[in-house]
Amino acid sequence: MAKVRYDEYIKSIFEPIVALAKIGDIKKLKTAGLNPEIQSEQFERFDSLEVYSDEVITLRNGDFIAKLKCKDEYYIVISTEFFPSCDTDKLFDCIDNLNAQEHHIEECFFIKLCYHLQGFYKPSLENSQDRELEEKLALGHREEKESYQGHEIDELIDVYRPIKVFKLDSNSVIPELGIWYLAAKLALYCPCLRSENINSDILSTANNIIELNSANYENIYLSLTSLHWKHIYLEVYRCIEGLYYLPWMLTLRDQIGTNKNAFELAKIVQESIKWREKEKESIKNLFSLLTFDCFDTSGISGGKFIDGLTLSDKDEHKRLVAGKIYSIRNQLVHQEDYEEQEKVKITHSCWPPLTLFLYKAVEYLFSEYELHLSQ
Structure with a gap:
């Protein structure tokens, strides 16, 4: 130069x-x-x-x-x-x-x-x-x-x-x-630098995530500062997308008895056989790793957008919520979602618990599985 x-x-x-x-x-x-x-x-x-x-x-x-x-x-x-x-x-x-x-x-x-x-x-x-x-x-x-x-x-x-x-x-x-x-x-410290939609629960959870020093700070920042709920939701969802490999590789790791972490194993598998995880099944498996506290404390299980989902089987409930979360992501990103016959109906009051749930999911996964993330 x-x-x-x-x-x-x-x-x-x-x-x-x-x-x-x-x-x-x-x-x-x-x-x-x-x-x-x-x-x-x-x-x-x-x-x-x-x-x-x-x-x-x-x-x-x-x-x-x-x-x-x-x-x-x-x-x-x-x-x-x-x-x-x-x-x-x-x-x-x-x-x-x-x-x-x-x-x-x-x-x-x-x-x-x-x-x-x-x-x-x-x-x-x-x-x-x-x-x-x-x-x-x-x-x-x-x-x-x-x-x-x-x-x-x-x-x-x-x-x-x-x-x-x-x-x-x-x-x-x-x-x-x-x-x-x-x-x-x-953005955490100064109200003038973040969206007015960010409530105290989301703010507190975002702070916990940032202190983990492992999540994507750009995504968290863009979520905290976005004007519309759609973009607040999508930016924190992108942190979830980065973990699609996790449940698959944790299972494979146990089966073959390797001491490599899940991220290292995912790189090897991808490079050797060009493996790519299926998105919808991945998020269902990923949410199965969550404790039910993430669902309860966010208020997502009582949301109108998941009416009809039974709580009798908690494991199945996690997978069904994951399917809804994935469908919402698709209908925000794509003009048409060909995997769903009917759009998930989202009202303004649905966005806070939806978004808080994603933040809590990110907090839990990045904390609990820190040793299996990229370094």
Whole structure:
């Protein structure tokens, strides 16, 4: 990959400013020289600074999070332009519990963020109105003067979206667990970052799942932040899909007496004989592994969508509920479900227990069978 020239970094700072203000000479605009006391250090840090631009995540409220690395130290960046004041303390509580400390916005951070996070890190909405940028930065006038030495980094930071930078302690789990883990944790802490449909029971169970450090954090985050119940349901269901192999491989493992876990065994079987599990039968077998507590505490067994299913045989009840869950998934994903003659009727009141049940199923399976999951 070709090295980016320094003038291209500087251009990336001023291009969105000029585009919004509709005034200013992009060829003349530049940043002022740094204080000699920090210049050498900042240029050294600039060269070693890495922005993980492919991992930036847009939060539900319109803000974003990103990850940086400078030498052997990791940092996270969180924009706070749309955070309500009531959630700001919760944000800091979350970050504190993740072993991170607030860090000042270094000059090298600002310059590289402007280039690598174009479209995310840009002039704030407040400064995009009327002639705010023109007046604050004296665009079209200041750069035309012979005495112009460039705009100070601090004044440019002030017109960009407000951000917070946090330095991760050496014992922080974020570098290992990833940016989606951070996004999911933020959604748990800050109401402005999650769907209003998420009730306290779902929230509590989601927190338990995330603390297991084994479920797909992206799916949990997307479920917690989705606007509609359909997508809340589908995203957590995708965690279930990732476990279709489990009941089959647990049975095979017992039969052949291998010490390999179920995931390793599934890989071997798939690669050697191209085996693929049948979805509907897999979810029935998977739900047979659940304790009945998952059904009772979620309220799913009393739902209208499973009217007529007997509770006299608990094992059969688990399989019948699994069939309904699978049918609901199909009718949400496909225009037609050719396996069912009649659609499962879902009312608004059905979604909370349905979704809570899936969360509890994920919590149980990922906890109980942790040693048989992918590592």
